[in-house]
Amino acid sequence: MTTLLLVGCGKMGGALLRGWREARAADRFEVVEPAGGEGFHREADALPKDLAPDVVVLAVKPQTMETALPPYRRFARPGTVFLSIAAGKTLRYFARRLGEETAIVRAMPNTPAAVGRGITVACANQHTTPAQRALCDRLLAAVGEVAWVEDESLIDPVTAVSGGGPAYVFLLIEVLAKAGVAAGLPEELAMRLARSTVSGAGELARLSPEPASRLRENVTSPNGTTFEALKILMGEKGIEPLFVEAIAAATRRSRELAE
Numbered sequence: 001m002t003t004l005l006l007v008g009c010g011k012m013g014g015a016l017l018r019g020w021r022e023a024r025a026a027d028r029f030e031v032v033e034p035a036g037g038e039g040f041h042r043e044a045d046a047l048p049k050d051l052a053p054d055v056v057v058l059a060v061k062p063q064t065m066e067t068a069l070p071p072y073r074r075f076a077r078p079g080t081v082f083l084s085i086a087a088g089k090t091l092r093y094f095a096r097r098l099g100e101e102t103a104i105v106r107a108m109p110n111t112p113a114a115v116g117r118g119i120t121v122a123c124a125n126q127h128t129t130p131a132q133r134a135l136c137d138r139l140l141a142a143v144g145e146v147a148w149v150e151d152e153s154l155i156d157p158v159t160a161v162s163g164g165g166p167a168y169v170f171l172l173i174e175v176l177a178k179a180g181v182a183a184g185l186p187e188e189l190a191m192r193l194a195r196s197t198v199s200g201a202g203e204l205a206r207l208s209p210e211p212a213s214r215l216r217e218n219v220t221s222p223n224g225t226t227f228e229a230l231k232i233l234m235g236e237k238g239i240e241p242l243f244v245e246a247i248a249a250a251t252r253r254s255r256e257l258a259e
Contacts, residue, residue, distance in 0.1 A: 001027040001028060002025075002026040002027050002028070002054050002055075002135070003026065003027065003028040003030070003051070003052065003053045003054050003055075004020065004025075004026040004028065004029050004030070004053060004054065004055050004057065004139070005030045005031075005032070005047070005051065005053035005055070005056045005057065005072075005075070006029065006030070006031045006032070006057045006059060007032050007044075007056065007057065007058050007059060007060060007068065007072060008032070008033065008058065008059035008060035008061075008068070009031050009032075009033035009035075009037060009040060009059065010033075010035075010059070010060075010061075011111065012059055012085060012109065012111060012113075013033075013057070013059030013060075013085075014114075015111055015113045015114035015118075015143070016057070016059065016085075016109065016113055016139075016143055017029070017031065018114060019113050019114065019116055019118075019142050019143035019144075020139060020142055020143070022116075022142075023116075023142035023143075025138060025139050025142040026054075026055075026139070030047060030048070030051060030053065032044055032046075032047065043071075044071035044072060045071070051075075052075075052077075052079065052080070053075055053080055054079065054080060054081070054135060055080065055081050055082075055083055055132075055135055055136065055139065056072055056075050056080060056081075056082045056083070057083045057084075057085070057139075058072075058082060058083065058084040058085065058086055058094075059085050059086070060086065061086070062086040062087050062088050062089050062257045063257075065086050065089055069094075069097055069098070070097070072098075073097070073098055073099070076098040076099045076102045078101075078103075080102075080103070081103040081104070081105060081128055081129075081132035081135065081136060082094060082098060082102060082103065082104045082105070083104075083105045083107060083136050083139070084104070084105070084106050084107065085107050085108065085109055087108065087159050087163060087254050087257055088156075088159070088253075088254045088255065088256065088257025088258045089106070089257065089258060090106065090152065090258050091104050091106050091123065091125045091152055093258060094106075095125065101127055102125075102127060103124075103125065103127045103128040103129065103132050104124070104125045104127070104128065105122055105123070105124045105125075105128055105132075105133070105136045106122065106123050106124075106152065106155060107120050107121065107122035107123075107136070107140060108120060108121050108122075108155055108158050108159045108162065108163045109140065109143065109144070109163075110162050110163055110165060110166055111166050112144060112166060113143035113144050114143075116142075116143055116144060117144050118143045118144030118145070119144050119145040119146075119147070119162055120140040120143075120144065120145070120146050120147070121146075121147045121148070121149060121154070121155065121158040121162070122136060122137075122140060122146065122147075122148050122149075123148065123149050123150070123151075123152045123154075123155055124136070124148070133148075155254075156251045156254040156255050157247065157251045157254075159250065159251070159254040160246075160247045160248075160249075160250030160251040160254060161247060164250050168243075168246075169198060169202075172194075172198060173191075173194045173195055173198050174194075176190075176193075176194040176197070176198070177190040177191040177193070177194035177195075178190075180193060180194065201215075216230075
């Protein structure tokens with residue numbers, strides 16, 4: 001039997017838990033969430049004294065990790081792997097607080113995990129056994145795609161691109177709808193068009209073997225309406241330099257959180 005201890009059940013932790021339960025990714029779930037919840041423990045002291053989890057998932061905010069982590073030091077043993085989804089907190093950070101021999105996996109999922117369509121990039125330390133890595137992979141795969149990297153420094157730009165990516169897409173829906181309203185559309189219709197267009201285009205990108213650039217070209221007739229819009233969006237002051245700047249800022253912040 002696989003026992004999973006989830007520490008923190010906010011938006012991301014809750015999304016993962018729902019996915020894991022639906023996929024029956026573990027046999028037993030124990031959850032610590034200070035805000036409470038059905039079947040949840042409000043603090044670590046309320047956990048069963050004989051609990052020996054196979055994996056401890058750390059899903060608390062990075063800003064509160066320093067105070068949240070100490071009660072779980074007792075689970076640092078050869079049979080347990082710690083799986084962190086806290087932005088910016090490094091493998092070294094956890095090794096210093098949990099013990100140098102502790103098996104640790106650092107991962108960055110994203111919120112589409114709530115509907116089984118997330119993507120997670122993970123990195124394991126040298127004390128993580130193949131079986132523990134496989135367990136973490138199975139958990140993460142239960143809520144979407146999984147990729148592994150050996151270079152931990154890549155987790156910072158991963159956090160910027162896919163960790164925050166859903167927020168950028170939701171912003172696109174917002175501004176696309178507002179632009180539609182500015183062009184004369186009723187607000188409700190503009191939002192419906194924006195939501196359906198973004199979600200539909202995302203599904204097309206997922207299913208199509210063609211690169212995104214070709215899919216864009218397929219929608220763009222020479223000198224047509226989309227062509228005119230793209231001249232602005234792809235211009236010198238368009239979205240590419242803004243995204244480069246935004247991703248760089250998020251990457252810097254991820255690294256700052258490690259300090």
